[in-house]
Structures are given as C-alpha cells and as structure tokens.
Amino acid sequence: MTMTSPTADAVPLSEASLRAAAQAYELDRQHVFHAWAAQDLITPMTITAAQGSYVWDGGGNRLLDFSSQLVNTNIGHQHPHVVQAIQDQAAKLCTIAPEYVNDARSEAARLIAEVTPGDLNKIFFTNGGADAVEHAVRMARLHTGRYKVLSAFRSYHGGTHLAVNLTGDPRRWPNDHGDSGAVHFFAPFLYRTAFHAGTEREESDRALEHLEQLIAFEGPDNIAAIILEAIPGTAGIMIPPPGYLAGVRELATRHGIVFIADEVMSGFGRSGKWFAVEHSNVVPDLLTFAKGVNSGYVPLGGVAISPEISATFSKRIYPGGLTYSGHPLATAAAVATINTMRDEKMVENAAGIGESVIGPALGRFADRHISVGEVRGTGVFWAVELVRNRLTKEPMAPYGSSSPVMDELVAECKARGLLPFSNVNRIHVVPPCNISEAEAQQGLDILDEVLDIADAHTV
Secondary structure, three states, X not given: OEEOOOOOOOOOEEHHHHHHHHHHHHHHHHHOOOOOOOHHHOOOOOEEEEEEOEEEEXXXXXXXXXXXXXXXXXXXXXXXXXXXXXXXXXXXXXXOOOOOOOHHHHHHHHHHHHHOOOOOOEXXXXXXXXXXXXXXXXXXXXXXXXXXXXXXXXXXXXXXXXXXXHOOOHHHHHHOOOOOOEEEEOOOOHHHOOOOOOOXXXXXXXXXXXXXXXXXXXXXXHEEEEEEEOOOOOOOOOOOOOOHHHHHHHHHHHOOOEEEEEOOOOOOOOOOOOOHHHHHOOOOOEEEEOHHHOOOOOOOEEEEEOHHHHHHOOOOOOOOOOOOOOOHHHHHHHHHHHHHHHHOOHHHHHHHHHHHHHHHHHHHHHXXXXXXXXXXXXXXEEEEEEEEEOOOOEEOOOXXXXXXXXXXXXXXXXXXXXXXXXXXXXXXXXOOOOOOHHHHHHHHHHHHHHXXXXXXXXX
C-alpha cells in the first residue's frame, strides 16, 4: 500500500517508510533528549517527508505547515534550488576552517550585506541565532568598554547563557542569577499596556520615556547596548508603534549605546520586507540574523556590523570565533536562498499575502470569534491572541505556560491537517514566504473552524 497526497507534489509514503517512522519514534524516545520539555511527558510528532508548504507525519498524514517549523523555513521545504546548491557544494568542498577564504562564504557575505539596511557591510558568521546574539553583545561591550545590556520583557534572544538571560520571558528564569549584566524594560504593547496608554502614540511616547528613565537610573556610561527584536517573535508578534524604534535609535545614539536589532526570526522576508527594521526606516549598529538566511536547511547565523564597530577591530584582535563559522554547506545554502527569494519575489509575495489574505481573514476572525482578543502582524508574521474573556483580557493560558484548552486547539488543528505554531495563549500564523493564496486560505479556513471550539471556552 502507498499513501499519497492529493496534490501534484505528492510524496509517497510506503509501508516500509511507515515502519521506519515507527522505529525512528521508538529510538527517539529511548535516546533523544528534547529541548524545552519534560522528557516523560511528551509525544513528539514524527516527520517523514516535507515539500513546499507541507509536511507528512509518521502516519502518512499531510499537514499544511503554518509554523514554518520554528519560523525559519521561509522558502518552504526542499526547495530544489537550495537542495541542489547544497549537493553541489558537498561535491566541491564540504568543510574548511574559518580562517581560510572560500567562495561560498564570500558570496554569502556579499549578498547579506546587499540586503541588510544601511551600511552594515561586514558579516560575522555563527552557527545560529543565539550565538549571533552572544557575539553581537561581545562586540558591543568591547567597542564601548561598558558592560550592561538593556533588553525588553516579552522577548526571546536564544538559549545560550547570555542570550537566555537577555530573554524577557519565563524561559529565562531557571538560568537567571542576576549576574549577566542584563537589565530589562517594558517595550510597547498597547493591548496589554504597562503605561495605561489609550493610543499607539501614547504607548510609544510613554515606552520611550520609560526607557529614557531607565538609562538615566542605570547610568548611560555603564550601558554597552540596547537589544530589541525588530518585531518580537515567540513573545507575541507585537508590531512596534510608529516612532518607537526611531526613538530607541535616537536614545542609543545620544548616549553612545550600541543598538542591536535582533532579526533572527523577523528577517529575510518574514515581515514582508527583507528586514523588519525597514518598516521603521531605522539602521541599527549591529543586526543579528539566522533562521531565514537559508531557511534552516543547514545551520547558519551571523552578525551584520556597522563600519564604526568594524573599525574597532581593524588593528585590535576580535576575541571570538567558531569552528563552523561560515561553513561552506551553510553559506552555499544562503547564497541559493537569497538568490531564489529575489528571483521568485518571495519577499513581495509575503507582503502581498499578508495584506490581501492573512490580514483581512484574521480581521474577520476577530469580529466573529469571541475568543479572539487581538490579531496583529505583517507579511507572513501574525499572532492570534486568545482570551477567555474579552473584557478582562484573561488569557486562554497563563503567562509562560500552556493550558488544556490550548493543547486541545493545537490537537484540533493537526487533526484537520494544519500544523500550527502556538505559544502560551496564542496561535501564530507564520507560513513560508512563498505560500500560495490558495494554501494560505486553506490554513485560515481550518483555523476558523478551530476558533469555533475556542469560543466555547470563553466566559
């Protein structure tokens, strides 16, 4: 027996592959230690195949990937141009130490510098987003001679020691001993305002005043950097109100503080522009990236560096590096990804899908479903915030956790053929940048059905 998808891109799953999937699951449960999980309490999904906007599970069921995995498969799964580039590079040069020049890394750096905003023309390659953040902060500290770093509550910057301490959600708590130099502040989030604001303008102004006061009380001469996700990702996709990022840029410049834009999740087309800071016409001093740079096909991250900070290390050794910095397979994948995104106009597609399909549909959901407290987003980067009560804004799950209701909603999405991204009380709509209108509508129709179930849990 062979199980297939009804689409032209069907990936057949034979009886042998189904048995292999079952064996893989058993071995996983015996030997694999999973991140962010209590090991005995999880039943991880087996993925046997993926193509375009779809994945197939261990039972041969096809699911529309509205998660882009960890919001990183921006060009979808198994794009033939990128797969071919990896194969070609493997045949040519699989690996080489980072002190040696190789053409894949050189071309990837050139292309990344070409699409980053302003004059961020030097690229330091890392293995992923967390170590990109670690190195950006190290550069800022060495450049300024200062130590403290300001970061926002409701943020995520990675799982390594410093990055998780900069993180502003509960994933930080078990690792935070108050000795990392991280100082947290409230960024704007009008729906759950910390500033008793009634408009976006008030929220932006008051958030900037709060940050300015924090800088004064912490001592500007002690602060190396301010790091912000250009659009916070797993924390809730809160779009910065007009003027906020520009205001942060001005505060940083005034006090000689390095402004780091974390674009690990929001970059490379996700927001409908190459980088989310472009929505605010802001150029940071350092910009961290990963995920979408090559759609996660081979691990890669990095820091885009301004001329001023780069000049700090012109005659002074930069004390940092990684064995796999600028790995040829990863950078070859990045070259193919960026060129393919340009050739196939994926960034424009993300913007158009967000404006004409996802945004309007989620707006209708907010009108129709009493469980929807707010929808927000841009491009293919959206969050649906679910509440038990619209008046009190009581979330469908407590902050930093999940709930039986959210678990039920995720299960119902999967049962209907949709693989969602969920966090706390939100379902995020984050499909690939090259998703078609028909696929986007298919996923939204399923989400619409599931929100009927969410409505039944409101009070």
